[in-house]
Amino acid sequence: MSKKLNFLESSFCKVLRPPQLNLRIIKPSSMAVFAFVLFALFIVFAGVIYDLIVEPPSIGVEYVSIFQYNGSTIVAMAGKNCVAIAGDTRFGVRNQTVALDSNRIFKINNRTLFGMTGLNTDILTLRESFKFQMNLYNLEEEREISPKTFAHNVAQTLYSKRFGPYFITPIIAGLEGEDYTPFLCATDLIGAMEFPKSFVVAGTGEESLMGVCETFYKENMEPDELFEVISQCLLAAVDRDALSGWGSVVHVLTKDGITTKRLRTRKD
Amino acid sequence: MQKGGFNFDLYQRNVELIEKNNYKVPKTTKTGTTIVGVVFSDGVVLGADTRATSGPIVADPNCEKIHRISDYIWCAGAGTAADTENTTGMISLQLELLSLSTGRSPRVRTALTLLKNFLFRYHGYISAALVLGGVDFTGPHLHMIHPHGSTSTLPYISMGSGSLAAMAVLETGYSSKMGEEDAKSLVHQAILSGILNDLGSGGNVDLCVIKHKSMEFFRNIDTTNSKRKFRKKLPYMFKSGSTKILEKEIEEKMRKMEIVNEKENAIEELEEL
Numbered sequence: 211m212s213k214k215l216n217f218l219e220s221s222f223c224k225v226l227r228p229p230q231l232n233l234r235i236i237k238p239s240s241m242a243v244f245a246f247v248l249f250a251l252f253i254v255f256a257g258v259i260y261d262l263i264v265e266p267p268s269i270g271v272e273y274v275s276i277f278q279y280n281g282s283t284i285v286a287m288a289g290k291n292c293v294a295i296a297g298d299t300r301f302g303v304r305n306q307t308v309a310l311d312s313n314r315i316f317k318i319n320n321r322t323l324f325g326m327t328g329l330n331t332d333i334l335t336l337r338e339s340f341k342f343q344m345n346l347y348n349l350e351e352e353r354e355i356s357p358k359t360f361a362h363n364v365a366q367t368l369y370s371k372r373f374g375p376y377f378i379t380p381i382i383a384g385l386e387g388e389d390y391t392p393f394l395c396a397t398d399l400i401g402a403m404e405f406p407k408s409f410v411v412a413g414t415g416e417e418s419l420m421g422v423c424e425t426f427y428k429e430n431m432e433p434d435e436l437f438e439v440i441s442q443c444l445l446a447a448v449d450r451d452a453l454s455g456w457g458s459v460v461h462v463l464t465k466d467g468i469t470t471k472r473l474r475t476r477k478d
Numbered sequence: 479m480q481k482g483g484f485n486f487d488l489y490q491r492n493v494e495l496i497e498k499n500n501y502k503v504p505k506t507t508k509t510g511t512t513i514v515g516v517v518f519s520d521g522v523v524l525g526a527d528t529r530a531t532s533g534p535i536v537a538d539p540n541c542e543k544i545h546r547i548s549d550y551i552w553c554a555g556a557g558t559a560a561d562t563e564n565t566t567g568m569i570s571l572q573l574e575l576l577s578l579s580t581g582r583s584p585r586v587r588t589a590l591t592l593l594k595n596f597l598f599r600y601h602g603y604i605s606a607a608l609v610l611g612g613v614d615f616t617g618p619h620l621h622m623i624h625p626h627g628s629t630s631t632l633p634y635i636s637m638g639s640g641s642l643a644a645m646a647v648l649e650t651g652y653s654s655k656m657g658e659e660d661a662k663s664l665v666h667q668a669i670l671s672g673i674l675n676d677l678g679s680g681g682n683v684d685l686c687v688i689k690h691k692s693m694e695f696f697r698n699i700d701t702t703n704s705k706r707k708f709r710k711k712l713p714y715m716f717k718s719g720s721t722k723i724l725e726k727e728i729e730e731k732m733r734k735m736e737i738v739n740e741k742e743n744a745i746e747e748l749e750e751l
Contacts, residue, residue: 371484400560434505
């Protein structure tokens with residue numbers, strides 16, 4: 211045995227030498243160890259908090275429009291001495307549906323209906339703001355506002371917030387003048403008005419709505435037919451939009467009054 | 479109640495909502511546009527297309543881009559639709575008050591100065607590119623105004639996304655000795671060139687001819703683009719009752735009196751009680 215070892219020692223150990231490490235045995239103080247452990251704990255907890263609260267992994271789309279935060283769709287159409295305005299009634303927060311009965315179409319007076327799509331908080335704020343302005347108008351002018359004047363009022367209110375706008379797209383539908391001419395107006399979020407003669411669309415389902423309204427719209431429809439056409443257009447468009455649906459309401463405004471009907475939509 | 483001018487109340491909230499959550503900035507309605515102005519011997523011709531876009535979608539296929547500043551001073555606008563409408567409206571207001579207080583009919587140069595000072599104050603944030611044309615007592619004038627507030631005075635101008643297409647036509651056809659009919663047809667061709675070759679312009683052609691104490695507005699002078707060739711002749715008819723209704727509520731304007739109970743011997747019944 212010893213002879214073999216001697217051989218090993220002599221051949222290998224001549225070539226391979228163990229390194230010369232001048233190691234010192236470190237004996238840290240207890241405070242130092244405590245400080246190190248505390249620091250390590252802080253790092254771990256900070257990481258956990260960052261991952262869970264500050265920047266959690268989110269399910270859903272980033273870089274999406276603020277208009278898709280709540281999601282809604284409204285369409286208005288003109289007929290023969292009548293107008294119809296229809297919208298869905300879903301109130302959601304991103305992908306979750308919170309309520310099924312949120313109303314976004316408001317009656318200004320017997321001649322004017324006003325609908326808004328977009329961020330729900332701005333819809334509620336503006337509803338109160340316009341209610342206030344219309345009450346003041348009625349008191350000062352001692353008459354009801356005409357839909358055209360109201361549309362200009364809406365546009366002016368939105369443009370005053372040009373650099374810091376409300377995130378809504380309003381639609382005004384009404385009957386103008388002695389002979390009850392249908393009036394439609396839609397504006398963008400800073401109040402650029404357009405006055406089409408046929409139909410206006412707004413909301414997350416607006417692109418589908420445009421297509422289906424262009425196809426089914428006819429001029430000079432009677433109130434019954436107008437109701438059928440606008441309902442079918444809304445239902446078709448809302449079926450193709452994930453953020454709208456869960457119930458819909460249609461108002462048909464004629465010189466005799468407003469007929470409100472609720473429709474069954476897909477509940478998904 | 480609101481005071482005049484711009485209101486910046488919601489600016490802070492919007493910064494938090496959009497930038498911090500990485501949302502896209504919402505699209506405003508733009509007028510991609512081809513707008514053109516030409517000076518001829520007696521006056522000015524302004525022309526514009528009629529398409530308003532919201533991103534890639536046509537928001538309004540037939541909007542009016544030629545705005546009235548004064549009776550014989552008109553302005554065509556390109557850029558953000560709300561900005562062009564409100565800027566021209568504001569300057570029209572100021573010019574009217576000025577002309578009432580000075581007792582003189584307004585000059586085109588005054589409108590130009592008011593517009594350029596207004597736009598320069600906002601350093602281009604009000605995105606309105608304008609072609610201002612009119613005839614006052616000093617003669618016909620035509621100016622172009624950029625969103626940052628710089629202006630040029632030229633005999634023929636084109637602005638908007640279709641300006642290159644329109645300028646090509648103007649450079650070919652312009653001559654300083656044009657009459658009214660030549661100028662109208664040149665502007666018409668320039669706008670058509672913009673409509674056909676530029677994706678941001680489309681729809682119909684609007685023309686405005688301004689001469690001394692006379693103004694003619696030709697709304698939709700050319701509607702060849704708006705007639706859909708293969709439209710179905712008999713549109714789809716929905717049968718009455720094809721939509722199922724859950725609830726129905728009728729709010730009638732006139733309340734009719736309804737007879738609820740009709741009895742012949744009502745007096746006898748009362749006596750019994």
